[in-house]
Amino acid sequence: MFTLVTTVILYVGGFVFLYGVIRLAIRHSLEEAEVRRIEAQRAEELAAHRDRALLEGKGYLAGS
Numbered sequence: 001m002f003t004l005v006t007t008v009i010l011y012v013g014g015f016v017f018l019y020g021v022i023r024l025a026i027r028h029s030l031e032e033a034e035v036r037r038i039e040a041q042r043a044e045e046l047a048a049h050r051d052r053a054l055l056e057g058k059g060y061l062a063g064s
Helices: 002-057
Strands: none
Touching: none
16 A cells, blocks of 8 residues: 555656656747847847948949
8 A cells, every 4th residue: 555655646746747847948948949039130130230331331332
């Protein structure tokens, strides 16, 4: 009887632990995705600004 109770407690505890680990991993991955999205957006804005500055300074390269 003691073995059965211990097994059930460990089994349920294992599922609770796995739920927590999976939840933590998902949260961290979503935060990482958000950071990468912001960095990509910032890089795109910097590239657009750099392109505009290049065209303002050397517009003859664009054929205008």
